[in-house]
Amino acid sequence: MIKPLALKEGDRVAVIAPAGPPDREHLIQGKRVLEEMGLDVVIGRHVFDIEEDLAAVDRKRLTDLYEAFCDPTIRGIFCANGGFGTAKIADMIDYEKIQSNPKIFWGYSDITYLLNAIQKSSEMVTFHGPMVASDLNDEQRTMETECSFSSLFTREFxxxxxxxxxxxxxxxxxxxxxxxxxxxxxxxxxxxxxxxxxxxxxxxxxxxxxxxxxxxxxxxxxxxxxxxxxxxxxxxxxxxxxxxxxxxxxxxxxxxxxxxxxxxxxxxxxxxxxxxxxxxxxxxxxxxxxxxxxxxxxxxxx
The missing domain is CATH 3.50.30.60 (LD-carboxypeptidase A C-terminal domain-like)
Incomplete structure (x- = not known):
């Protein structure tokens, strides 16, 4: 099983939304929390896109996933929120491409499907954890939730x-x-x-x-x-x-x-x-x- 590299201050990370667009203000608040951890945060190009054509939605979500994994400057990928639809893109993923670019992939809820798919098909450790918009916003966030990200910066059990x-x-x-x-x-x-x-x-x-x-x-x-x-x-x-x-x-x-x-x-x-x-x-x-x-x-x- 492949473990990604630990994060360090100044690392660049991406936020993507494979399960649906987040609340914009909540995402901004969560992004600020990641930045306060010392991370340089970029938002996927299609995070806020809303399409009536569901096939187009799947392609855009897949594009953001690939761009985050294949960009050598990105060290971690955090999902914005849950929703639905990640199962549909599981069959579309080139898992060898993911395996060749191992990095932190973090989320839960509907993201469970991708956590298991990447874990099994790319033989890479994935992370079940709080998401940027839904868990790190000013209304929901707790200090304990925020502190759980510290495990990505250390190699301690x-x-x-x-x-x-x-x-x-x-x-x-x-x-x-x-x-x-x-x-x-x-x-x-x-x-x-x-x-x-x-x-x-x-x-x-x-x-x-x-x-x-x-x-x-x-x-x-x-x-x-x-x-x-x-x-x-x-x-x-x-x-x-x-x-x-x-x-x-x-x-x-x-x-x-x-x-x-x-x-x-x-x-x-x-x-x-x-x-x-x-x-x-x-x-x-x-x-x-x-x-x-x-x-x-x-x-x-x-």
Whole structure:
């Protein structure tokens, strides 16, 4: 697995929007945050483009992706926000071109599809983390979210435990493997495709946003019946962002689904559609323990 180079002050990074145009003011605010980290930020040419022709939209999104990866002055690529449609461009990507230009690729939500596609097809570490417009704007941003970008500037491992969030164990044990996963809907959508998440010997990260409990149960069952949980070494549940009416139902679904798991399962990690939203590298080595609940993650950069 290829790790990109760590960032340093003065490095040039790009912001692109493969899942749809962001709010302009929120992007400006998020760009300012990256600049305060010492980065030189450029915005993709088509980030704000809105087209009725969906094929044209896909081509423009792909153009921004290629320009960011192939520009030798760009050291990292951050997605502006989530949305929809990244699955459509996965088949259009020249993954050898991506592999020849390894660099940080960072996002989540609908970007999950590209994280897994690039990870599998280019053999490159990708990053599940907060996005520039949706997470770094003045309304949403927290200091903890902002600080999670520091992992891109160092080669140190990361530790997530109850000091960061009140964690709850659904199944006890210890597991070690590579960290994979992301948004539950996108993981389910990838089943049966070349970009299906490779959970064999892995710690699987799952997060979701505003899905009713019955759909979460349905999608988890779909993953189970597709064999995704057969060889996992552990499961890390992030934030699910449900309203109060669904919270109790969701807790029951997750408890019932994972109660008899032969691998460790811990919930309430602050990853996903939440604040704080911590960034983590995918396809690096991790260790999950439950006494106490803790996830130790290798660095994603070299």
């Amino acid at each position: 990361m530790t997530y435990d109850s000091h960061k969030s009140s964690l709850n164990t659904l199944a006890h044990g210890t597991g070690e493997g590579k960290l994979v996963g992301g948004n539950l809907t996108l993981l389910t959508n990838g089943l049966g495709t070349p970009y299906q998440v490779d959970s064999n010997g892995a710690i699987l990260l799952i997060e979701e946003v505003a899905e009713p409990a019955f759909l979460v149960d349905l999608k988890l069952t779909h993953l189970k019946q597709a064999g995704v949980f057969d060889e996992v070494q552990g499961v890390v549940l992030g934030n699910f962002q449900v309203d109060s009416d669904e919270e109790l139902k969701l807790r029951k679904v997750l408890k019932n689904f994972f109660a008899s798991s032969p691998f460790p399962v811990v919930e309430n990690f602050p990853f996903g559609h939440c604040q704080p939203n911590y960034g983590v590298p995918l396809d690096v080595n991790v260790k999950l323990t439950t006494s106490p609940p803790k996830l130790v993650i290798d660095s994603g950069v070299m």
